[in-house]
Amino acid sequence: MIIAVPIEKSTRKSFLSQSFARASYFGVYDSENETFHVLDNPYAKGQSGVGVKAVELLRNHDVNHVIAYRIGTKAKQVIDAANITVSNPIDGSCIENIETFLEDKQ
Amino acid sequence: MSEQKPKRKVSVLSGKGGTGKTFVSVNLFAVMTDALYVDTDIEEPNGFFYFDIEDAESEDVTIFVPKLNEKKCDGTQACVNACKFNAMAFIDDELMIFDDLCHSCGACIYACPNDALSKKYISVGEIKETRNNPRIMWGEMKPGKESGVPIVERLNEKIKTSGESLAIVDSPPGIGCAVIEAMRDTDYAILVAEPSLFGLHNMKMTIKLLDYLDVSYGILINKYTDEDNPVSDYAKQEKLPVIAKIPYDRTIAKMNAQGIIVADVDKKIRQIFVDLSETIREELTL
Incomplete structure (x- = not known):
């Protein structure tokens, strides 16, 4: 499973961005290979349709789960079309959120 | 006159x-x-x-948005790349069009090498006089x-x-x-x-x-x-x-x-x- 988290700083300890599509980066964790990498979000300062493009970007990186506070209506449509699941964050860093999500799943 | x-x-x-x-x-x-x-x-x-x-008297005001002919689309994504307003996304071999984000510029229709897109008119409001x-x-x-x-x-x-x-x-x-x-x-x-x-x-x-x-x-x-x-x-x-x-x-x-x-x-x-x-x-x- 590949999990994406919208974050403000490009580290695994970064806190989550309040905005999904306008986050500066996405923390991406691959649970099979146990690898973490950070994706730049080129749409963070875009004018319109950033939610649509952000989901497209994540889909192109084979993401199938997102942990985020709020996702806009258009981004949600693309998320649903891409069969990406969504869950609510806990208080904590990017990596803490990913770990908690995976623990809860077990 | x-x-x-x-x-x-x-x-x-x-x-x-x-x-x-x-x-x-x-x-x-x-x-x-x-x-x-x-x-x-x-x-x-x-x-x-x-x-x-x-x-x-009322008059309908319409704009055009792209309409996909799925039979003609072979997934080049030329339309998605041409759209400057992020009104399109290509997800799992399927094109998604967001009418609300479209500015009716027609770039996608022009860009498609397969003529898979055409104009569809939608109402955005009316004028009264x-x-x-x-x-x-x-x-x-x-x-x-x-x-x-x-x-x-x-x-x-x-x-x-x-x-x-x-x-x-x-x-x-x-x-x-x-x-x-x-x-x-x-x-x-x-x-x-x-x-x-x-x-x-x-x-x-x-x-x-x-x-x-x-x-x-x-x-x-x-x-x-x-x-x-x-x-x-x-x-x-x-x-x-x-x-x-x-x-x-x-x-x-x-x-x-x-x-x-x-x-x-x-x-x-x-x-x-x-x-x-x-x-x-x-x-x-x-």
């Missing part, structure tokens, strides 16, 4: 809502009976509340639509083909896209300002826009009192023309809120608008 009279367009705008654009527009219209009144505040048109209207006096036009955007600009564009076209030589255009609030479209071909603008710090801030933003668009203007101070105020100070300092002052008066506000055109019932207010109309005719060389 009758001789075509020169068209003149005077626009009433302000940096914010609630400053008195519609109040000024309808009262000016009341003393300039040869004019056409056009409410371009398509998100919340309310100028027509002041009039008894029986004969308004009276045939007889009072001659009024207004536009109304459909709830949930993202942009009212196409409706304002259509109003602009209709102003051009109307019989009147003068149009009084009631602008939307702010300085956004719809306002910029409403300002198109404007010969003279009335900038309505409130004599407060907020009013000054909004007036300065609007002046920037008018300077950028190269539209000459005069300032109308609404809710004016004799006390010192930042708008008057600024106008004096920058040598900007103040063309009218409407006194702060609760009875005016009350009548206005009841849909009464104050210039029709109050001599003092009427005179202010008659003077204003003369200033405008001079500015427009009518």
Whole structure:
């Protein structure tokens, strides 16, 4: 499973961005290979349709789960079309959120 | 063939809502009976509340958005890459089109090597127009639509083909896209300002826009009192023309809120608008 988290700083300890599509980066964790990498979000300062493009970007990186506070209506449509699941964050860093999500799943 | 009279367009705008654009527009219209009144505040048109209207005709305003012929699409994504407004996404071999984000530029249709996209027309709102006096036009955007600009564009076209030589255009609030479209071909603008710090801030933003668009203007101070105020100070300092002052008066506000055109019932207010109309005719060389 590949999990994406919208974050403000490009580290695994970064806190989550309040905005999904306008986050500066996405923390991406691959649970099979146990690898973490950070994706730049080129749409963070875009004018319109950033939610649509952000989901497209994540889909192109084979993401199938997102942990985020709020996702806009258009981004949600693309998320649903891409069969990406969504869950609510806990208080904590990017990596803490990913770990908690995976623990809860077990 | 009758001789075509020169068209003149005077626009009433302000940096914010609630400053008195519609109040000024309808009262000016009341003393300039040869004019056409056009409410371009398509998100919340309310100028027509002041009039008894029986004969308004409606016209649908449509825009085009891309429509996919799935049989012809082979997934090149040329359309997605051509779209500058992020209105398309290609997810798991399927094209998603977001009509609300589309600006009807047609780039996607042009870019597709397989002719898989064509135009589909959707309604974004309507225009209403009276045939007889009072001659009024207004536009109304459909709830949930993202942009009212196409409706304002259509109003602009209709102003051009109307019989009147003068149009009084009631602008939307702010300085956004719809306002910029409403300002198109404007010969003279009335900038309505409130004599407060907020009013000054909004007036300065609007002046920037008018300077950028190269539209000459005069300032109308609404809710004016004799006390010192930042708008008057600024106008004096920058040598900007103040063309009218409407006194702060609760009875005016009350009548206005009841849909009464104050210039029709109050001599003092009427005179202010008659003077204003003369200033405008001079500015427009009518």
